[in-house]
Amino acid sequence: MRFSSVLQLLWLFPLASASAQNQPAATSLGPLTVEKIMREPAQWLGGLPSNPYWSEDGKRIYFSWNPDKARRDSLYTVGLDGKNPRKVSLRQQRELPAQRGTYDLTRSRKLYEKEGDIFLLEVKSGKIRRVTNTAERESEPAFALQGQAVSYTRGGNLFTWNPVTGETTQRTDFRRGPRPAPTKADKAEQFLRAQQLALFNVVRQREQDRLSREQQQKSLAKLRPKAIYLGTQTVENLRLSPDGRFVTYTLAQEPAANKLALVPNFVTASGYTEDISTRNKVGTAQTAYEMGIYDIGRDTTFVLGYKELKGLDEQPAYRKEYPLKAQAPLPVSADGKTPAAVAKEKAEQRRVVPHGPFWSDNGQRAFLVVRSADNKDRWLVSLDPSTQKIGLLDRQRDEAWINGPGIGYEAGNVGWLPDNQRIWFQSEETGYSHLYTVDVTNGQKKALTSGNFEVQQAQLSKDKKTWYLTANKTHPGEQHFYRMPVNGGPLTQITSQTGGHEVVLSPDEKTLLVRYSAATKPWELYLMDNKPGAKLRPLTHSTTSEFESYPWREPEIVTIPARDGAQVYARLYRPAKQDPTRPAVVFVHGAGYLQNAHKWWSQYFREYMFHNLLVERGYTVLDIDYRGSSGYGRDVRTGIYRYMGGKDLSDHIDGAKMLADKYNVDPQRIGIYGGSYGGFITLMAMFTQPDVFRAGAALRSVTDWAHYNHGYTDNILNEPYNDSVAYARSSPIYHAEGLKGALLMCHGMVDTNVHFQDIVRLSQRLIELGKDNWELAVYPVEDHGFVEPSSWTDEYKRILKLFETNLRNQSPARSSSGTSSGN
Known part of the structure; x- marks a missing residue:
């Protein structure tokens, strides 16, 4: 041929x-x-279950499924006995709490967003309170002021709601565009004004009354948030400190108009070719980020600096292959600064992206995850918003790029231990992603896991005494669920079947909801007791005859x-x-x-x-x-x-x-x-x-x-x-x-x-x-x-x-x- x-x-x-x-439909597949x-x-293999989660009371399980061979999956629910799974109607779905949300420290309340509004769930009673009901979208709900209030964002500003009084307070007043310049009267206007005040008592009295009213209004205005003008920037990630004194936020500066690639769509309902605007290409200018701090008590804003970050001015090793760029002389400033001083100042030009802050449960400490825009550095730093100071806790440097399980491209899997003194995080320091802690008071770092395997997921138990981990410790092609003491120690393997296990703990942490598969067995849902080697109890059977x-x-x-x-x-x-x-x-x-040489059902x-x-x-x-x-x-x-x-x-x-x-x-x-x-x-x-x-x-x-x-x-x-x-x-x-x-x-x-x-x-x-x-x-x-x-x-x-x-x-x-x- x-x-x-x-x-x-x-x-x-x-x-x-x-x-x-x-x-x-055939009764037998062979020969293929x-x-x-x-x-x-779905028509012949079967509509496999996905996205499983528990009801808040732990009595029911919800998951996406397609046993009816429909065009798309539907939401199903089943009890713990696994009998009679049923489809959840659209009306019932609207009444359900959202799957994802934020819990308070005691996990007795849950905040969530649904269809652009904020809701508060009392977990024990199942009572739901609607926090907002507006045409404008509210998002990012969180418990604020040590759990005494609810915070959320609307229209690029931060609001809090008091569950006791029902009062809503606007905490920020961000405004697009530049600050308006004050108007100044010309010389002729100034002369006429002075003349009027000199000649007429009634004009002088009324002007004094006006100034008195303005002074009163300024005094009252101190109770309202400061107007912060953004210019061409946008604001996101607004967070209120636990004591209510600070609002931290991320300022994003979009680049000047980048050219986007268009993808023409030829087969359309309109009969016309329709262009799809997609993305720019590698190397184009990217969004620049800064962290802002609004000190409410001082009615002042600051932009956080990173000059003290170790390695901020360190250039990647590959530049040495391009000698003209690598060996270019350092510029000397007009004010006579030395090349070393200029180089230090230029360190700020290596852009970074801040994530956080993450506050300790007692509200007394905070840390940030800061990543370089080229993804070759990741820093964990303590943050004192009152002084705008940061302190280095850990630096991860990779001449290639920072990534890996629990690390990702953003903040990664991080948090506080219950002593409010140690931070936990994941790092590839040894060549494999493992779990670490660092003490913010003395900088002492400790590895909780080690070995030639990856910790792929990590979470703390409700009482924060136990780690639950997903790892490929037994074989690179197997995923199992483990537990480990909070301060480290031996890993106890809980799942035992050969294959892959995706586990969701029940609210009382006594039962595991397991999505399991093997190499020739597609994904199904199971329950098992939270005990090593416990038997898997099937909830679904999806594959066809x-x-x-x-x-x-x-x-x-x-x-x-x-x-x-x-x-x-x-x-x-x-x-x-x-x-x-x-x-x-x-x-x-x-x-x-991506991994495909594994022992579970392949994507x-x-x-x-x-x-x-x-x-x-x-x-x-x-x-x-x-x-x-x-x-x-x-x-x-x-x-x-x-x-x-x-x-x-x-x-x-x-x-x-x-x-x-x-x-x-x-x-x-x-x-x-x-x-x-x-x-x-x-x-x-x-x-x-x-x-x-x-x-x-x-x-x-x-x-x-x-x-x-x-x-x-x-x-x-x-x-x-x-x-x-x-x-x-x-x-x-x-x-x-x-x-x-x-x-x-x-x-x-x-x-x-x-x-x-x-x-x-x-x-x-x-x-x-x-x-x-x-x-x-x-x-x-x-x-x-x-x-x-x-x-x-x-x-x-x-x-x-x-x-x-x-x-x-x-x-x-x-x-x-x-x-x-x-x-």
């Missing part, structure tokens, strides 16, 4: 004649076909010996009877930072079923948690820094070698495919390792990282104008001349994440290079994640055809031009 020599727009209908929706496994999942009729294969968890000595985890699917041509396919998961369930189909046909399939994947600690997470398509790609090359060396695969008959980041790796493999992979399917692929978003890309590759080398070696469009094997590309035309423009630009590049061994299939109604079963079916029929044609034919040799050939 020889691919066409020009760009081919392969529309949906030629291969979608066997519509999944029009097929009668693309049409069967790409149907609407059709799904259960097929013997789904449990992949082996294997490790690939990487060329740099690392052990790379992967899922391996081996056929009972290998095809005589000994073909293999390597799958590349998306997102980069890539369609791909999992497609791998079962390939195994039926005699293929060996390998699914790799390459460098950059989650679940394996900092070094794996940051293994792609400044070179996407480096270690992440070499892990796949090493995986292909292992298939040939250990599993009897023909090294000339290996294909590769994946979506999003997986599509990117597929392109890099086909362009830079053309002798390893005979065929590849790149789905919704990033083709040029300079065209992706800022938040993701800047962390890994820095900014394109500061680190051009990283972008050039990491972007497939620069390497397209290396294509030899057969390439299929698929992309949704309304993709608001990886824009359709990406694949169009690469297509033009391939045309100009004279490549004739590629195809492009476009999907006019699909975004980044496909929705329509017809689109999934069409896409995977093309992928299967690509592999069947190029990996199982009888002529594996390539032509001299590099173009795949065969029957």
Whole structure:
């Protein structure tokens, strides 16, 4: 087979004649076909439960579910006996408290926002009080003044409500625009005014009365909040200190108009092409943040400074590769300051983003989490709002970027211990995310957990004597629930089944609501006693008899010996009877930072079923948690820094070698495919390792990282104008001349994440290079994640055809031009 020599727009209908929706339900799945496994999942796999939570009294459980095979999930509820789950009507949903909210210190009251209003729930009685009932939206409810009041924001200002008196008080008066300039009378007006006051007693008396009234009004106005003019900034994250003296807030300065990318939507209800405004591209100016403090007692505002932060002026190491920038002389100021002094002052120019403050339960101490805008530093600092002083408690520095479980890109998982003296937080200091404390009085730091595993979630018990943790301590591919004493100690494993456990504690903490799955068993809900090794009691059964009729294969968890000595985890699917041509396919998961070589039900369930189909046909399939994947600690997470398509790609090359060396695969008959980041790796493999992979399917692929978003890309590759080398070696469009094997590309035309423009630009590049061994299939109604079963079916029929044609034919040799050939 020889691919066409020009760009081919392969529309949906030629291969979608066997519509999944029009097929009668089968009683048995085998043998698998693309049409069967790409149907609407709820119609034949089952509508799996998600988002479970407890009622406030712990007597009922709520969750999203779809046992009726409807177009979308509905809210269901069931008692603790698991009998007769029922759908919650829309009227009943309106009367329910919101799932998420804020509790007071005794957890006897809960605040929540619902449909733009604030509500207060008395947990024991179930009584709900409506705090606000306005057309304007209120949000961010919190208990204030040591629990004596409720605070919330409306229209960019902070209000409090007294539950006893019902009184509402406005605490801030932020106003957009500049402060109005006072008007000044000209000389003629001043003369006339003085003349009138000198000549007429009645005018003098009335003017004195006016000034007296104004003085009285000013005295009364002191009871009202100070007018704070924002200029062009906006305000967010308003918080009242526990003693009511300070309001802290974040000021955000949006950049001057950045150009946004437009995604045209061609198939619309109006019949007109409609442009979707999406995002800017990496390297464009980003929002700048400051923390403001309003001292109510002094009626004064301050902006917090960070000059004393250790390492604020530290430049990233990669700059040393660009000597002209790294060695530029320091400017000397006009007032004669030394270069060292200038450098210290310029430290403030390294932008930071503040999060918090977080107040201790007794209201006497506060801390902030401060992150550098380039995500290479994260500081925990104490805060004294009366002096606007901060004190360093902990600094995390990563020359790549700060992230990881419990850390994230914002404040992360942080809080106070019950002694009101120690802060707890998570850090990758040892290379794995673990739980730490630091004493704000003496700076003493302590690790509560340690080892070559990740603490993925952490929460304190209600009495704050016990930690409840989710971690992959037993194996990187398993998630279990643990408990541990508040000051550290041995971890007691509570769950025991092999797989993944997502746990929600009951209000009395005696029972666990568990969403559990295994490699071949989709997610279901269970209850279990809060005791080690207790039995799981099922609440739901969602899978259909059709799904259960097929013997789904449990992949082996294997490790690939990487060329740099690392052990790379992967899922391996081996056929009972290998095809005589000994073909293999390597799958590349998306997102980069995601785990798929695990022992629970994969979010890539369609791909999992497609791998079962390939195994039926005699293929060996390998699914790799390459460098950059989650679940394996900092070094794996940051293994792609400044070179996407480096270690992440070499892990796949090493995986292909292992298939040939250990599993009897023909090294000339290996294909590769994946979506999003997986599509990117597929392109890099086909362009830079053309002798390893005979065929590849790149789905919704990033083709040029300079065209992706800022938040993701800047962390890994820095900014394109500061680190051009990283972008050039990491972007497939620069390497397209290396294509030899057969390439299929698929992309949704309304993709608001990886824009359709990406694949169009690469297509033009391939045309100009004279490549004739590629195809492009476009999907006019699909975004980044496909929705329509017809689109999934069409896409995977093309992928299967690509592999069947190029990996199982009888002529594996390539032509001299590099173009795949065969029957």
